[in-house]
Amino acid sequence: MLKLHLRRFAPAAALAVALLVLAACGGEYPNSTFSRHTELNEGAVFLWDRMMLLGTIVFVIVEVLLVYTIFKFRRREGGPGPRQIHGNAALEITWTAIPALILVFIAVPTVRTIFENQRKAPAEALQVEVIGHQWWWEFRYPQYGIVTANELYLPIGKTVNFSLQTRDVLHSFWVPQLGGKRDLIANKVNHIWFTPSASMEPTALNGACVEYCGASHANMRFRTFTVTPAEFERWAAHQKTVAMGSPAAIAAAAAADSAAKAAAKSPVVRAASVVPAVALAPHTDSSSAPEAWVFPAEKIAAYAWPQTPLPATKFDEALLASGDAATGRALLTNPANLGKAPCLTCHVIKGETNYASDDNAKGPNLTHVGSRHTFGAGLYRLDAKSLALWIKNAPAMKPGSQMPTFGAGEYNPAIKAAVPAAAGLDDKQIADIVAYLRSLK
Amino acid sequence: MASHAIPTHASAASPSSEQTGLWSWLTTVDHKRIGILYLYTALFYLLVGGLEALLIRTQLAKPNLHVVSAETYNQLFTMHGTTMVFLVVMPLSAAFFNYLIPLQIGARDVAFPRLNAFSYWVYALGGLFITLPIFFGLAPNGGWFGYAPLSGPTYGGGFNMDFWVLGLQILGISSLAAAFNFITTIINLRAPGMTLMRMPMFTWMSFVVQFLIVLAFPVITAALFFLQFDRFFGTQFYEVSAGGDPLLWQHLFWVFGHPEVYILILPAFGLVSEVLPTHSRKPLFGYNVMAYSGIMIGFLGFGVWAHHMFAVGMGPVADSIFSVATMLIGIPTGVKIFNWIATMYGGSLRFPTSMKFAIGLIAMFTIGGISGVMHSSPPSDLQQTDTYFVVAHFHYVLYGGAIMGIFAGIYHYFPKITGRFMSEKIGSWHFWLNFIGLNLTFFPMHFSGMLGMPRRIYTYDAGQGWDLFNLMSTTGTYMLMIAGLVFAYNFFSSRQRGAAAGNDPWGAPTLEWSIPSPPPEYNFAQIPEVASRYPMWDLKAPDRTEGIAHSHADAATIADAHAVPVHEETERRSAKELGIPMPFPTIKPFMVALGILILFSGLIVLHAGHFALAMATMLGGAAFMVGSLYAWLTSPLE
Numbered sequence A: 001m002l003k004l005h006l007r008r009f010a011p012a013a014a015l016a017v018a019l020l021v022l023a024a025c026g027g028e029y030p031n032s033t034f035s036r037h038t039e040l041n042e043g044a045v046f047l048w049d050r051m052m053l054l055g056t057i058v059f060v061i062v063e064v065l066l067v068y069t070i071f072k073f074r075r076r077e078g079g080p081g082p083r084q085i086h087g088n089a090a091l092e093i094t095w096t097a098i099p100a101l102i103l104v105f106i107a108v109p110t111v112r113t114i115f116e117n118q119r120k121a122p123a124e125a126l127q128v129e130v131i132g133h134q135w136w137w138e139f140r141y142p143q144y145g146i147v148t149a150n151e152l153y154l155p156i157g158k159t160v161n162f163s164l165q166t167r168d169v170l171h172s173f174w175v176p177q178l179g180g181k182r183d184l185i186a187n188k189v190n191h192i193w194f195t196p197s198a199s200m201e202p203t204a205l206n207g208a209c210v211e212y213c214g215a216s217h218a219n220m221r222f223r224t225f226t227v228t229p230a231e232f233e234r235w236a237a238h239q240k241t242v243a244m245g246s247p248a249a250i251a252a253a254a255a256a257d258s259a260a261k262a263a264a265k266s267p268v269v270r271a272a273s274v275v276p277a278v279a280l281a282p283h284t285d286s287s288s289a290p291e292a293w294v295f296p297a298e299k300i301a302a303y304a305w306p307q308t309p310l311p312a313t314k315f316d317e318a319l320l321a322s323g324d325a326a327t328g329r330a331l332l333t334n335p336a337n338l339g340k341a342p343c344l345t346c347h348v349i350k351g352e353t354n355y356a357s358d359d360n361a362k363g364p365n366l367t368h369v370g371s372r373h374t375f376g377a378g379l380y381r382l383d384a385k386s387l388a389l390w391i392k393n394a395p396a397m398k399p400g401s402q403m404p405t406f407g408a409g410e411y412n413p414a415i416k417a418a419v420p421a422a423a424g425l426d427d428k429q430i431a432d433i434v435a436y437l438r439s440l441k
Numbered sequence B: 001m002a003s004h005a006i007p008t009h010a011s012a013a014s015p016s017s018e019q020t021g022l023w024s025w026l027t028t029v030d031h032k033r034i035g036i037l038y039l040y041t042a043l044f045y046l047l048v049g050g051l052e053a054l055l056i057r058t059q060l061a062k063p064n065l066h067v068v069s070a071e072t073y074n075q076l077f078t079m080h081g082t083t084m085v086f087l088v089v090m091p092l093s094a095a096f097f098n099y100l101i102p103l104q105i106g107a108r109d110v111a112f113p114r115l116n117a118f119s120y121w122v123y124a125l126g127g128l129f130i131t132l133p134i135f136f137g138l139a140p141n142g143g144w145f146g147y148a149p150l151s152g153p154t155y156g157g158g159f160n161m162d163f164w165v166l167g168l169q170i171l172g173i174s175s176l177a178a179a180f181n182f183i184t185t186i187i188n189l190r191a192p193g194m195t196l197m198r199m200p201m202f203t204w205m206s207f208v209v210q211f212l213i214v215l216a217f218p219v220i221t222a223a224l225f226f227l228q229f230d231r232f233f234g235t236q237f238y239e240v241s242a243g244g245d246p247l248l249w250q251h252l253f254w255v256f257g258h259p260e261v262y263i264l265i266l267p268a269f270g271l272v273s274e275v276l277p278t279h280s281r282k283p284l285f286g287y288n289v290m291a292y293s294g295i296m297i298g299f300l301g302f303g304v305w306a307h308h309m310f311a312v313g314m315g316p317v318a319d320s321i322f323s324v325a326t327m328l329i330g331i332p333t334g335v336k337i338f339n340w341i342a343t344m345y346g347g348s349l350r351f352p353t354s355m356k357f358a359i360g361l362i363a364m365f366t367i368g369g370i371s372g373v374m375h376s377s378p379p380s381d382l383q384q385t386d387t388y389f390v391v392a393h394f395h396y397v398l399y400g401g402a403i404m405g406i407f408a409g410i411y412h413y414f415p416k417i418t419g420r421f422m423s424e425k426i427g428s429w430h431f432w433l434n435f436i437g438l439n440l441t442f443f444p445m446h447f448s449g450m451l452g453m454p455r456r457i458y459t460y461d462a463g464q465g466w467d468l469f470n471l472m473s474t475t476g477t478y479m480l481m482i483a484g485l486v487f488a489y490n491f492f493s494s495r496q497r498g499a500a501a502g503n504d505p506w507g508a509p510t511l512e513w514s515i516p517s518p519p520p521e522y523n524f525a526q527i528p529e530v531a532s533r534y535p536m537w538d539l540k541a542p543d544r545t546e547g548i549a550h551s552h553a554d555a556a557t558i559a560d561a562h563a564v565p566v567h568e569e570t571e572r573r574s575a576k577e578l579g580i581p582m583p584f585p586t587i588k589p590f591m592v593a594l595g596i597l598i599l600f601s602g603l604i605v606l607h608a609g610h611f612a613l614a615m616a617t618m619l620g621g622a623a624f625m626v627g628s629l630y631a632w633l634t635s636p637l638e
Helices: A002-026 A039-072 A089-117 A229-239 A247-265 A267-280 A325-333 A384-396 A427-439 B022-027 B031-059 B070-105 B113-136 B160-188 B201-233 B246-280 B287-303 B316-344 B353-375 B388-418 B424-450 B467-497 B535-540 B555-559 B588-607 B611-634
Strands: A126-133 A136-141 A146-149 A151-155 A160-166 A171-174 A182-184 A190-194 A203-209 A221-227
Touching: A039 A089, A039 A190, A039 B316, A039 B353, A089 B316, A126 A151, A126 A171, A126 A182, A136 A151, A146 A229, A151 A229, A160 A171, A160 A182, A182 A190, A221 A229, A325 A427, A384 A427, B031 B070, B031 B113, B031 B388, B031 B467, B070 B113, B070 B160, B070 B201, B070 B246, B070 B388, B113 B160, B113 B588, B160 B201, B160 B588, B201 B246, B201 B287, B201 B588, B246 B287, B246 B316, B246 B353, B246 B388, B287 B316, B316 B353, B353 B388, B353 B424, B388 B424, B388 B467, B424 B467, B588 B611
Parallel strands: A126 A160, A151 A221
Antiparallel strands: A126 A136, A136 A146, A160 A190, A171 A182, A171 A203, A203 A221
16 A cells, blocks of 8 residues: 555655755745855855755665665565564664764854854944834944944945844844844844955845744845945945935035135145045035945846835826925925924934934934835835835835824724825825935935 | 453444533543543644644745735734644643553543543633634734733733733643643552553653643743733833843743643654554564653753744853754654664554554654754854744644654544544545645745745745745645545544444554453453553564563463453443442533633733723632632542
8 A cells, every 4th residue: 555655656756856956956046045155154054064964864864764664564465474673772872872973063063153153243343233123124334323224235345243232022133145143132232243255246135034023024124235345435425424405414515615615725734624524524515425326226136126016005196207305305394294294203314303313213214215225124116106105105005014194085004094184195295205205315 | 362351242333431412521521531522622723723824825825915914914823833832732642641541551540530621621711712812803913932022011012912821821721730630640540560661652752741741831831920910910021111131031931832842742752652563563662762762852852942042142152052952852862763663674564544644753753853953053043043944844843743643643543532443545645645745835945944035924025036935835735734624534434434443453562452442431340460561462462572671471471360351342331330430520620610711811801991890700710710629629539
């Protein structure tokens, strides 16, 4: 009976395994854990390879013995009776000792790798603070004074020392291609460090929260852009500036202008004063501001572009083309509009009058939101339509989203009620806000 | 054949006694009937947990699907885990503990028959308490692991996790009461001559498991009390804003949670250790080592909990210790695998469905064991933890191991329990659908995990390289559901129409096969005297047991009074006729269990804000419980 079935199913099983292996070798796997981009990956892949080899050997021995035994000793009519062996001390010691020996070959490199990975990070490492929120990622670069969200820029060839915290429940930070998961634990600052290999191509990678954190755990994703050190400096120089069009930006531009005039008058001090001006001064005038460098969209592979379907929320898309950034900014920043567009009570736009600080903001910092490729924790492409739908009704696009519904008359699934027409934003106003946000390069 | 046969007469398939009807089931204190209650209830929950899995896999069949909402999905995966661990695998094991332990050790019942009924009713009512809320969208949604602070009042403020915390507390009462009962039973009620080293291996593994329960459940009880007080009474054990420590929960949970894995798997190991020798016609290879390795697994199981927490940043010393301790568990487990193969080696094998499932366990558990060793290495585990690779790993252990072993046990013991055989033909279909389905479901998860797919996500984006593997897993799950239906058909039709089985349909070696199928309420008309590990083989096939340690079963001995009386019944006699005192049926254990349920329900009312009603419910429940308990304790047992 058994033999019959084995014969019947063995080819199917072999085919299935072959298909799996083929599938695993043939396709494109953007989140593979087998890359060797960092020292953490190197250690993990080395151990994996060794365990895979030893594991396969054990697997083959056990299964071959098992199948051999099944066929060899199946009951035959008139065949010999069973040989009565009840135990064999030598054999049993052997199959206790050999696995123990195998484990030594795993344990020694394991312990060595554990201690290597958890050494103190080099002092000159780039510091990045990762802060988890339900359900988005905040990234801070304290050495640069940058606060950003959901898109992480890392210079290749340079060690990055992450310190990880959460503002609410537990999360876990993971970029599969860079290795080394680390949980974000409330009331604790966690650490992990690694070095994206200098030989690595600048590339866009997917990351995700891997500790269950509630309704939108699946939607807590982020992008990592590994860039050259020069590109990183250009990106950082721009990201640390204040928001375009903000009072602070205008004032700073005026100050920079007069400083430049003064410098022109006394050429002797010019060389000394220009360097910090380039490094620190915020600008609005594109001719003098650091160029707004971001990871080029055309170099982002398909897998890193979100394909989340948009909800059925209705929006007059024709309005998007005529959205006016200045009107949008006025809507956001004029205290008279706080009832309808209380954006700055939860978000920070550096240079504007904020009602929240970076330390208590409920939503991502929007200072340079227009320079990002995605939003909603990597859930949507940052284009005008997606952004408009989001402002109109975020909870419909992300279950449990703490960003409320703002569209007039829209049904808010979180509170099971529609926004009164008078209290909400109309499509024109949303289009203006979208235009403003997208101008925040 | 046997000179000591008792001349009683009954047709093989008659019910075990005249007791029928709902009331008889509510009041039974017979360990066999309680075992059957456990079996049916747990099989029902297997269907529930399976349907939850089916919905989960349907949602994940393709990227960006929305068959169910995120919230519903989170309830489904929480309940799938909770159901399968606490309402399916543990109670299925309990069904076998109840039914088999007294039969295997030659006892007439467990040590505390009424406490046994109480354990079952607490389980049954606790299961309803934690399951029913799903119909109101209020099912637990914080994961079966309930990590704080998501499970606490600040971030899990709804009723959902109330049901989880209180439900697990209720179920814990059941497990602890049962464990003390079985420990006492095994220590005190063994038949004369049944030394520890003559106990059947299933009883041995069950014995180890009861100690694991007694040592592990108080830890989760304490952890749950902290959470319960945080949720209902404003304590701050895990409350982050008050400086509480979420890691306290994780450590406590896994100090329970890892031994729990062995609580789930060791009974299946025990069942397989009964099936393999029987159908190989050879005694278990290395009996002593099999018993000791079970104890070792149980012992080491308490020293490895933090391997669930390598990503929390415990530092290199703790990581190393828990890593190496985890690797060590692989050794006794590997010994078991090799000893099972050696049991079959040189034997005379036949392959009824129970044997297929037993061999299936060896083949599949090996895969789960190997991926388990891979997880023990933190640098590598950090790429695997909380991905689908882990989901693959523990399903090979719990489905390929525990569930396969339990199916082996069901097919093996069905003739003893019902007096009828299950259909081998349909059984074979069940096995192969199950075997292929489980590999189709879980093997691709190794790939989706290593290719970066996180666990517990209700949806995933397209283009991540996971689509094919997920579709395969979903297809496999449907196959498993079909296999389950085939099993259900086989189970119920065989119960009605299966071929009659005698006392000892398989030619098995242990005491439970010496009595009629189904056994009479008193089990053994005459308590046997045991002189060997394999009393039935001493009698029927003495060549197999020659020279076995702890046995002195030569021909002379068998002919002597030490042999087992085989009850060749032709007509069943009642306990009364035989003058055997049996415990009275009683409703009181059920009433105490009901009182506990009412008491805990009061906390839900409290959360709903009805203070007076809550107090009335809790005081009423407590009074009902204490009153019923008083009535129970003051009424005579037999």
